[in-house]
Amino acid sequence: MIDKTYGYAVHGCGLCCPGEYDDRNIVQDPLNLSVGGSSTNPQTVWGIDACNNTKKQLPASGWNTGDHNVATVDSSGNVTAKGAGSTTDSANITNHTTDDRGYCAYLSAPTIGTVNVTQPDHLAVVIDNEGYPQCSQTQEPIYLRQMQMQAVDSNKNPVPQDVYIQEAQSPPNPTNSCPSGGSPVPSSCALTGNVGGVGQFLDSMTVNKNLCVAKGSVPAGCGFSVTSTWSACSSSGTNNLWVSPRVTHSDSVTVDGKSSQWIKGTQCTSSGCS
């Protein structure tokens, strides 16, 4: 047994220094974020007390990241994703450990983790389905095609956090030949994730915003043609994710030239689905 304290520590001889922590690590490592996103919880550093083998959160200071173009971190450990890529996040803790002479000494010890930031690149099909919605007996349903889509990165991996996306139309106000149908209104910039899993959203295609209308008010075959462009928006960027020509009729909906549904996992890009 070695006496590490050499008289100036109060605990006497032992196998450890009081305040000595092993296996120090940043809890969220790697931390996976989407561009514009932030860590849900602040980063913290934990270690195992060398004297009693218990895990403890350690006071950390000097939070920083290796590349501020990829991510930044504030003094409390909150990480914000700035751009696609990978970098480090780090903090210093004060560790009471054995020095070269065998004395217990306080040393500032860096603890380093990895931050991966993903940019939405395109979309993938999760579910493509269609039919008539449920309406009351006194009304008539409007044919509906719904595509549940997933924002993915350039490697086809789902984005790790919800992202902001929006829809634009060309022409902006397509003429709808269905009575009272009006021009379709594209989806405004909003966060994904209100359906299915992280990074997912619904793309709903019909000839009328109301899915249940007065009986006999919508003839078969009426509708409009439009090209929808889904893109990142707000803090998630501006890049186009999916450019999709559609023919939306009261009894069928064609998406990217296909009137039947796209299979799960189909990748949809600026060049369409394939």
Next chain:
Amino acid sequence: MDQGHAMYKFWMLVAQNIPMLRIVIAAALVSSVGAAQTTTGTTGTGSVQGTVVDIGGVPIPGARVFVRTLRNSPSTEADNQGGFLLKGVPVGEVGLSAYKTESGYPYNIFAFFAVPGQDLPEVRVVEGQLTQNVVIRLGAKAAFLRVEITDENGTPVDAHLTFSRPDLVLARPDLRGYGDYRRAVAAKETILVPPVPFRLTALAEGFQPWYFGGDAWQTSKGLIRLNSGQSLIVPIHLHRIH
């Protein structure tokens, strides 16, 4: 738009010698065109508060509540007591629904997913006001249908499935089957289906159509009948078109 243009020409002819009337009519027509172009926009919203319960009236925590009668619907998640507060609901009559897939309540916007015992309310939403005490009763839990689709060599094939419910009929012969629900599936996939009789058809490019029940698919032998929570594996062997 054509009707609007004709109206514009007519009233301009009437008003061409009455300057004040011309101004008033022109302003009214501009307003009218603007309104026509925004028929799909939102003019105001209100909120709806209520509870999601099962067929026995027991709250369903965590169910996602949405407006089933609108193309783009706000949605929210019920709390631990099944209670919900849905904000940003467009004014007017709206139908509500909810789902919780992991508990056997599938996303049910399509008529195919209507089940016995459900009570999906329709409520009137007033701008800036809260509609209270709405109860969304989800009916019988779904059954589980697993399809395993292969070609003659046993190679997995993705396909398009059509689910048809003979009990759902829309009195519009010019529109496609009301009770039909179409969905693309991977070669092996499990789908939540309602515990009511339905027919199943599989289509894949380059293959002959497949019908559950084979040649007797239009008879009672072609109906799949499952109870809530029950599972059925359906092997689907497709044959190429030669």
